[in-house]
Amino acid sequence: EGIRPNASGLSSVLLGCSELSALQLGRQIHQIVCKSTLCSDITAVTSLISMYCKCGSLGDAWKLFQAMNKKDVVAWNAMISGYAQHGEAEKALSLFCEMRDNKIRPDWITFVAVLLACNHAGLVDIGMEYFNSMVRDYRVEPRPDHYTCMVDLLGRAGKLEEALKLIRSIPFRPQAAIFGTLLGACRVHKNVELAEFAAEKLLELDPRNAAGYVQLANIYASRSRWEDVARVRKRMKESKVVKVPGYSWIEIRNKVHHFRSSDRIHPELDSIHKKLKELEKKMKLAGYKPELEFALHDVEEEQKKKLLLWHSEKLAVAFGCLKLPQGSPIQVFKNLRICGDCHKAIKFISEIERREILVRDTTRFHHFKDGFCSCGDYW
Template sequence: MNSLVRGRGRKRDFPSFWKILHQTKNRYYSFSSSIIQDPDATGSTDPFRVNLPPRSSRATDLVPADNLNSDIISCNRRITQFVRMDDLESALRVFSDMNVKTTVTWNSLLAGYSKKSGNVRDARQLFDKIPQPDIFSYNTMLACYLRNSDIETARVFFYQMPVKDIASWNTMITGLADHGKMEDARGLFLVMPEKNCVSWNAMISGFVQFGDLESAVALFAKAPVKSEVAWTAIISGYMKLGNVGMAEKCFEEMPMKNLVTFNCMIAGYVENCLSEEGLRLFRKMVACGIRPNPSTLSSVLLGCSNLSSLSLGKQIHQFMYKSPLFLDTTVGTSLLSMYCKCGVLDDALKLFVNMPRKDLVTWNSMISGYAHHGDGGIALSLFDRMKNEKIKPDWITFVAVLSACNHAGLVDLGLHYFNSMRKDYGVETKPEHYTCVVDLLGRAGKLTEAIHLIEKMPFKPHTAIYGALLGACRIHKNLELAEFAATKLLTTDPKTAAGYVQLANVYAAMRRWDHVARVRRSMKVNHIVKTPGYSWIEIKSIVHEFRSGDRVHPELCFIHEKLLELEKKMKLDGYVPDLEFALHDVGEEQKEQLLLWHSEKLAIAFGLIRAPKASPIRVFKNLRVCGDCHSAIKYISAIEGREIIVRDTNRFHHFRDGSCSCGDYCATVGLIQSSFFWGYLLTQLIGGIWANKIGGKLVLGFGVIWWSVATVLTPIAARINLPCLLIMRAVMGIGEGVAMPAMNNIISKWIPVSERSRALALKAYSSPNEDFGLNGEETRLSWELSQSLHEIDSIKSTA
């Protein structure tokens, strides 16, 4: 009989449906079963509606007549469909046109109002108009308050409800748990008259979510029935604390495992830097016949990115291409990010162009990808396109934009974006933005400006900021500032190895081996362990790992032979090992050998032996590539005629035909800055001779005009090529070089001989100190103001 009821319901044969229902002994069960199987069978779209009619009530009480019943059911169905599509306006139009409305009608519209946050007032007004609200009406209104974080109103409403079912208690407990009020949730949980699986799950998940794993485990042990949701919550809690072993134990003890459980384990492995285990579990899951969902693939693709496993990432791409998951924006973004992090930017761009929908995260991933590959121009062009698409950037967008400026050496443009974040886009600056700008200024040699920026930060500097400053000090060999940055870094985080290692490297570069030994002794005393450097390369889906001075790899003899062969060819082409990066006090021959066996060189040599001839060599390193390796890889790319892509902790380096995509930024900056003094020093003596012959005022005027014209032409020269920029900087120096001799000549006309030295010293001292004294406050107000006043001061000094 029950099957007949369900069958008539599915066929929409409502007269037969009600007739057979009256003849059924257990009418309530049949009615409920029919609705659960097909909610539209009675026009109800909510499973809670089955609890409404008591066993003794007649089904015809719900709707007065068959023809009217059919009309109401149709309208209710339309309202529900519009609500599911978030088209509340159309749902309200259908609701207003209905002459007869049942409680189901009111509940359907109320569910639409309470579905999204911000509609709590409209939802309450609608609730107050319901002629006979039922328990589902009350539960929907309660959920609306909780969804809008109106906890106190929800609490009052809950206690004023005329009747509460188990769903009411569960809704209130879940809402309190979601908002971190676990003690209040616990109080309700202990006094609720009846508990079901949902009640236990809500409490256990709440404790895990807010870090109280001990309480979650204790409650889990008392649960009469341990559902997959509860097991998964406990596993998630252990993974969040990094206790992978206990998470694995719970996973093995689970009687039944579902997709959500596998997702939790895979994501936990990836987050705990055990991506290989995560990928292994993914294969096991697929072998068990469980189909992945977008959450699964996002975690797996992140694992591929961490391992730089391009082959597995491409396999997942093929799998996605044949399934509806290919249209999922989240999965598409994860795949795009994987290609970027594996060094295949062309494939990432193809995927980006062909994605049907792009959200903010998609744009951020693409901009960040180009930024870390050193192509700042395309990254900033994408940023402009994103703005044209009316997508509002967030703080992550600006981290990517500032990184793009940093890697491309666009100092002024980077400062412009940094200064415009809050003013033009309403984005608050975070420590990550300051870290980018400090690194930007430091790499450009503007260490004083970097210090001023750190001093004016609105929050306490963290380790990454002092780490960026310390790295810049090593590049520019500023020992005094390096010691300051290292002291600040170790004060902020005494247990970090980075501060010790970078300071030791600065000392080693300056051959202060006693200081190096002192730093290493300090590390030993404080039990600080340096992160060992290693590189890896994927050949035929197998990842090969190398460490400096590796003696383990089975093909090591062939690798050494290849490296020795390359070393001979490189030296014939002009390569000279940079012994500054050999960080041990040993003989020069031993230093050269230590540099030759660096992990990235071993990985590249292995790639040249085993990788297909036409394919690029992709090597990944967990630390930054040293300067000597960077120089050597350029020679290797030219000798072997191969593209070599190296990813370190900072960025991607694309080596091709003897050059790198980074353009040797730091060396180039130093060359550009020093080229100014070629012309400056050249004209010092000549300027004095001209000033004595034709007069200081004429020479000074000539110098100011010359320097001004050269300043205007410098950006044009920079766009042409580096040699043009160097020549223009030298030309600018010529105009500046005659200024000081001309000023001396002018001063000699009206200052007594005995006072000239004092006057010149006072002038040389007062101008820079005036500038530096105001620089910090100027920077706080605006970078443009600081730069403009500095230029005015330069002209004033010349005049």
């Protein structure tokens, strides 16, 4: 209609691209920016950097960042956050030091990104030092986001008691997200007693939080405590709390394909299942053994293996193998945390198929290549 978009409008659209992982649409908007007066607008370019980071194209984000003549704290934050999300802790922390050297004063968002970088790399001592330096050196008061990062940092490293001690030291009422983070760490380290405590606290603060019930039920399931699983699910049903279904998606030739675990809807399921069966045989020859603790149902072992093979991540990856040219990279996105068995399997698939496979879950990006993951199996 002849109305030119401004930086604010483009930022909103690019945020939508980020949430939907719509990289191709984001590239088209980038072209619009290049052909307009917004090509030198800090807000517009920063939004592009953030979009590229969240859509898995870190190289494009870095090129834009380097080309910026003037960078404000928001631009620095976007790039540091990008490296943190992709597990590039060394680059994120190096960029933070460069930011300080350029006399840009970090704000509270900067420290969320820095702590996230330490978190994904397991840099507990360095993370603690940055956390302590916030008030001491920069007069930035810790917010709930910072405490959540620190609980995650300690929890992932198995320092669950230290995480609990930190929660008890918070000078304000802890938010539900902090107990949700502790609960997630308990799942990783199979600490049932502390998980029960974290779940109760989480549900006290947010009775409608489905993750509280689901995580606790999953912890019981991993220990084959099926009566406890049934009790949690019954309580969830009585509270009329609905679980958010897990699904994965992949974009092939400008069309987004969604998959749920044990999907029955996708029109090409037969060929996908056939491909997965082929991959399973090759994976087993290479040494793969299914992680049955991630099959969260009280069924026979063979049925558990089948359920694991049909997890949404594997369905999406197999579809990518079928539809994308041999050797080309595959990008898959998931609305929940990637499951441990899928993480293990995709490492094998990356080597068998000789492809790079990128998986973005709610926590971070996983770059699979030649049988290894960028997270170093620490996530």
